Amino acid sequence: MKTKVILFLSGVLLGTGALQAQANQECATTASLAYSDAKANNYDAAYPRIQQLRKDCPSYSIVTYQYGERILKDRLDKAPDGEKAAIAEDLMKLYKERLQYFPAKTDAGEINADIAQLMYDAKIGTTEEQFEAFDKAFKADDNSLNAKSLYTYFYLLVELQDAGKKDLQDVFDSYDVVTAKLEEQENETAEGLAKLLEKQEAGEQLTDKEQKRLNAYETNLKAYSAVKGSINAKLGQRADCDNLIPLYSKDFDAKKGDTEWLKRVNSRLSAKDCTEDPLFVKVSEALHKLEPSASSAYSLGQLAESEGNQAKALQYYNQAAELQKDPSTRANIYYRIANQYKEKGQFGQARNFYRKAVDAKPSFGRAYLQIANMIGQSANNCGNTAFEKRAVYWKAAEYADRAGRVDPSISGTANETAAAYRGRAPQKSDIFQNDMQGKTISIGCWIGESVRVPNL
The missing domain is CATH 1.25.40 (Serine Threonine Protein Phosphatase 5, Tetratricopeptide repeat)
Known part of the structure; x- marks a missing residue:
């Protein structure tokens, strides 16, 4: 009798194992076909197989969710307005599935932020529900929201305050937190950019990888600048003295x-x-x-x-x-001190404090622009020959260039300033006549820096 029971159980176990092996093989076959199509950007063919994997083999591979996200985003971009919400909801579901089956390989903060942005973009849920989704993501990980999401987060709060569902104090508190986070991201980016600009200005050639990083830094800084401008515009008159004084x-x-x-x-x-x-x-x-x-x-x-x-x-x-x-606040204080020294004509002291402002906040382009203007004003006093005096304008132009690159919000003014200084610097004929091409000129007086003469 015992032998029959053992044989029966063995048969069940072997049968179960065979079924599991068959299921695993089917998952592998479906995955191979789906991934191959997705890799070739043949999303229409890959889509039904990815959906089948999500249903029948949800824990097979994280690649299912990586390709699934790419495919659903593509379908979302191409879908007519009436179909976008359903696709967006499926994409939100996919994000949650990835977090469920591959938690160790998934950033929960980024997933929650993606879900919140999807809700807003696809108009899913009420304004309160959309705001709560962003609030959940931000409070769980304040690094999870990118520049666009930070703006949307603040925008929704202001909309709720306009509707009488949030207090004005909530808006002010959120403004402080959101702008601080934006400036933190902005400063990290500007710091990376500044290092590459210094290498360029020293006459060194950037590698292809470094050039790509430089372009990315500049693109991101423009995005930060635009978002900060939009947030300030959204805050609008809510933050003027007429509102603040009675409130407090x-x-x-x-x-x-x-x-x-x-x-x-x-x-x-x-x-x-x-x-x-x-x-x-x-x-x-x-x-x-x-x-x-x-x-x-x-x-x-x-x-x-x-x-x-x-x-x-x-x-x-x-x-x-x-x-x-706080680095940003410290930078503003140093900037104010520098301005006072500049107004007194104490340019050396002023530059020291403008540099302290930049050290605290690498994206502080206005500080670089002020240094450029002081150098430009000193051209006639900081050279031994007419050529050397005019060469000072190249150094002024370098600082103006850097101002616009680390802070795109002032790029227009900075670029015009740099062009004006280069127009006052020695031109090609002057360089040729003085045989100065490629040479380095040491600038005296309070400036104490050097400038490289352009090659002809």
């Missing part, structure tokens, strides 16, 4: 002992130049009393500046910069 005035007495609240209010009033209102003075003094910090020192600097006490203002600004941990 009504809470001051209750919040004047709340350091974090005072910091946020101080920062926003300062950023929007609402510094002449008595509220700004009250907030600054209360904050400095509770916790002397970068924000309070900066505000006191603004107050001293408005009173005409430049020396005291510079003292506070320097203190604010040293205490400030």
Whole structure:
């Protein structure tokens, strides 16, 4: 009897194994055909097999989902408007399946961000549901949203605030977070670009790989600049002094002992130049009393500046910069200090602080442009011969070029400035007559740099 049971169980196990082997072979055959068609961009033929793999062999290979995403995106691009929502929903389902079956090989943050963007692009769900999808992705991983998604995230919040479903304070808080993330991504990109530009300016040839990276950096910086402009436009008049002053005035007495609240209010009033209102003075003094910090020192600097006490203002600004941990805010402080030195004609000191601004925020093109203008203004004082004096304009043009490349939002002004300086520099006939082609000229006075004469 025992022998019969053992034989029966063995038969069942062998039969199950045979069926599993057959199923695995069918999955392999279907996958081979699907992947081959997809690789050849024959998406129409690959589509039904990919769908079959998702249904019958969901854990066979992550390649199913990689090609499936490519195919569904292609179908989404080509579909008429009436069919896009259904395809988008299937693509969202595919993303979730990939996360379910291949969690170790899938970035959950990116998947959630892709799903949120799909919901918005295909008009799936309500505005609240779309916003919640972005909010979920961002809060889970604030690096998951790209520039486009960050804008959409903020745009949806503003729409909800306009509809009375979110507070104005929510919009301000989100603006701070989103712009900080954009600037973080922008600065990382600008830092990479700056290294390649320095190599170019030193006369070194970029490799093909480096040239591609340089082009990508410049493209991404233009995208960041455009998105930041769109976000600021969307914020619009919501962030002007007429809205901010009453919003914060009504809470001051209750919040004047709340350091974090005072910091946020101080920062926003300062950023929007609402510094002449008595509220700004009250907030600054209360904050400095509770916790002397970068924000309070900066505000006191603004107050001293408005009173005409430049020396005291510079003292506070320097203190604010040293205490400030946020790179973007620190850069703005250094930029303000540099401007004051520039106005006094102390170009060497001004350049030091403009450079500090760029060190803190590599995409700070305006700082480079200010250095360019100071160098241009000094051309007649920083050379021994007429040729050397005019050669200074090449150095000014280099800084103007860099300003536009690290910050595309000022590229128009920067390019015009660079062209104007090159127009004042020695021309081909001057270079030929002085036999200076390809030579390096050391520039004296406060500039203390060198410039390479172009080859003819």
